[in-house]
Amino acid sequence: MKELTIISGKGGTGKTTVTAAFADLADNKIMTDCDVDAADLHLLLNPEPVSEQPFIGGREPRLTVDKCTGCGTCEELCRFDAIHVTDTGVAAIDRFSCDHCGLCALACPEGAIAMADAENGTWFISRTRCGSMVHACLGIAEDNSGKLVTLVRREARKLAELEGADLIINDGPPGIGCPVTASITGADLVLLVVEPTVSGIHDMERVHGLCRHFRIPVLAAVNKYTVNLVNTQKIRGYCEEYHIPLVGEIPFAAVVNRALVARRSVVDYDCGPVTQVVRDMWEEVARRLEDMPVAAGL
Amino acid sequence: MNIAIASGKGGTGKTTVATNLVLSIDHAQYIDCDVEAPNGNLFLHADISARDTVGIPLPVIDRERCTCCGACAEACEFNALAVLKTKVMVFPELCHGCGVCLYVCPEDAVSETLKEVGVVEQGFLTRADGQVVRMVQGELKIGEPLSPPIIKQAKRLADPDRAVILDAPPGTSCPVITTIKDADYCLLVTEPTPFGLHDLRLAVGVVRVLGLSFGVVINRADSGDCEVLDYCAAEGIPVLLELPFSDELAAAYSRGVPLVVDQPAYREVFQRLYERIVAEVLS
Numbered sequence: 283m284k285e286l287t288i289i290s291g292k293g294g295t296g297k298t299t300v301t302a303a304f305a306d307l308a309d310n311k312i313m314t315d316c317d318v319d320a321a322d323l324h325l326l327l328n329p330e331p332v333s334e335q336p337f338i339g340g341r342e343p344r345l346t347v348d349k350c351t352g353c354g355t356c357e358e359l360c361r362f363d364a365i366h367v368t369d370t371g372v373a374a375i376d377r378f379s380c381d382h383c384g385l386c387a388l389a390c391p392e393g394a395i396a397m398a399d400a401e402n403g404t405w406f407i408s409r410t411r412c413g414s415m416v417h418a419c420l421g422i423a424e425d426n427s428g429k430l431v432t433l434v435r436r437e438a439r440k441l442a443e444l445e446g447a448d449l450i451i452n453d454g455p456p457g458i459g460c461p462v463t464a465s466i467t468g469a470d471l472v473l474l475v476v477e478p479t480v481s482g483i484h485d486m487e488r489v490h491g492l493c494r495h496f497r498i499p500v501l502a503a504v505n506k507y508t509v510n511l512v513n514t515q516k517i518r519g520y521c522e523e524y525h526i527p528l529v530g531e532i533p534f535a536a537v538v539n540r541a542l543v544a545r546r547s548v549v550d551y552d553c554g555p556v557t558q559v560v561r562d563m564w565e566e567v568a569r570r571l572e573d574m575p576v577a578a579g580l
Numbered sequence: 581m582n583i584a585i586a587s588g589k590g591g592t593g594k595t596t597v598a599t600n601l602v603l604s605i606d607h608a609q610y611i612d613c614d615v616e617a618p619n620g621n622l623f624l625h626a627d628i629s630a631r632d633t634v635g636i637p638l639p640v641i642d643r644e645r646c647t648c649c650g651a652c653a654e655a656c657e658f659n660a661l662a663v664l665k666t667k668v669m670v671f672p673e674l675c676h677g678c679g680v681c682l683y684v685c686p687e688d689a690v691s692e693t694l695k696e697v698g699v700v701e702q703g704f705l706t707r708a709d710g711q712v713v714r715m716v717q718g719e720l721k722i723g724e725p726l727s728p729p730i731i732k733q734a735k736r737l738a739d740p741d742r743a744v745i746l747d748a749p750p751g752t753s754c755p756v757i758t759t760i761k762d763a764d765y766c767l768l769v770t771e772p773t774p775f776g777l778h779d780l781r782l783a784v785g786v787v788r789v790l791g792l793s794f795g796v797v798i799n800r801a802d803s804g805d806c807e808v809l810d811y812c813a814a815e816g817i818p819v820l821l822e823l824p825f826s827d828e829l830a831a832a833y834s835r836g837v838p839l840v841v842d843q844p845a846y847r848e849v850f851q852r853l854y855e856r857i858v859a860e861v862l863s
Binding site: 510 | 589592623637657680683684725726727749751752753755756757761775785790803804805834836
């Protein structure tokens with residue numbers, strides 16, 4: 283079994299557009315949405331959940347107000363400025379600043395703070411027209427998105443074993459931080475979707491740096507390449523310099539937005555040349571995945 | 581005045597709105613809190629005059645003193661320490677720098693060093709009208725997972741005498757919350773597609789939990805459907821600005837040219853946007 287993750291650095295370059303098309307084209311695979319704090323793939327794949335479970339991301343401090351004497355030990359020790367003795371004479375936890383490290387609970391001389399399991403979201407196994415999908419929804423203003431990504435991928439691997447799937451396709455999050463790291467570590471192959479803008483190139487270089495850091499093989503595709511041919515040429519040059527196979531150049535077409543508004547993928551809805559390029563791109567990615575040795579211990 | 585520009589979905593135009601605001605209003609400063617993918621200065625071109633590294637404390641174990649009792653590893657909520665037979669291992673990429681290990685060690689065997697997780701840079705640019713704009717940007721070191729320490733440092737460097745425009749990262753989790761939680765106003769930038777609407781709903785959930793006043797900007801407003809507008813009307817959310825899609829605007833953006841530089845008439849549009857935000861905050 284192999285695992286492909288689609289990322290971009292910059293947001294809005296077309297990760298989910300490409301992923302949804304691959305979902306329509308690939309055989310015998312499991313789909314995941316690893317962009318757990320703004321998941322969108324389900325909008326195109328219409329999953330029907332067959333299982334829904336809470337995500338316990340870690341523990342969080344809970345204060346028993348009756349026991350608090352307002353001594354301020356917690357406030358003094360907290361490095362995240364997340365607990366303060368208020369006018370009422372007792373401590374209050376600012377959950378939006380709290381890092382959940384538990385120091386306040388350890389230090390409270392009155393035992394007024396205890397660590398308890400925190401439910402940070404929900405994860406699902408669903409059926410879609412393109413097969414099974416594992417996805418999740420981080421709770422509002424909740425923490426631990428990296429751990430939720432790790433859980434989604436772990437469950438997807440279990441499901442792939444069970445169903446005898448040969449491939450997992452992960453729709454990744456933007457950025458280069460903890461959810462992105464959690465989306466790519468241990469993957470066989472990463473596809474970078476880049477737009478030919480100064481921001482797109484800047485962020486592609488950063489996320490490519492992250493892939494190199496973790497020694498993960500990378501492919502690239504340019505989305506909306508016709509928006510700026512000079513920048514597209516720069517991306518080609520970058521890919522050549524770093525020996526990154528460029529597997530597709532998708533032209534800009536207003537019809538893509540119409541497909542998205544109709545909640546269809548660009549291969550399910552006729553987007554003219556875009557549809558053809560994305561189909562060819564998938565053939566190329568599939569061929570390269572097939573040629574890769576199966577990694578041990580995944 | 582402290583205005584955060586956020587979105588939920590990436591690539592909707594946060595940086596476009598934030599940079600054009602600072603290029604249009606008086607006494608402005610731009611703070612790039614999208615430290616994983618900072619792009620503002622690709623458009624502003626400020627001269628960087630100061631650059632400081634941001635570090636978080638990382639435990640160092642004194643092997644002479646350590647008895648491998650395991651108290652540190654047991655207390656660490658992030659599994660950043662592992663106790664072996666003869667030594668304690670620290671996993672720097674898991675450490676949050678919280679100090680729990682140092683607090684619980686009965687042998688006083690833990691001290692701390694600073695681990696670099698990124699940088700913050702400061703600079704200035706002079707606009708065509710002669711006004712000087714201040715720019716601060718944070719940048720997460722590649723391979724480091726945690727952006728909040730850099731976001732906090734970038735925000736600390738804000739000059740309180742200038743209007744603060746905070747360019748937030750996409751998403752709805754800790755980096756976004758760290759950026760926007762104490763803002764006077766949050767502008768949510770979206771696009772008129774099912775993705776834009778879905779992620780706008782998530783972002784609205786976050787700003788409501790945080791108790792922030794907020795409004796919406798619809799970018800590429802003429803390129804999708806009208807569901808975002810319907811949603812805002814139904815929820816009573818003010819739509820402060822609709823920016824059209826045009827090939828020229830997309831091309832200027834792709835080259836790193838701000839909208840108000842490419843088409844100066846837009847300055848007035850962003851000045852009016854700022855006036856509306858001020859009016860919303862005061863009301």
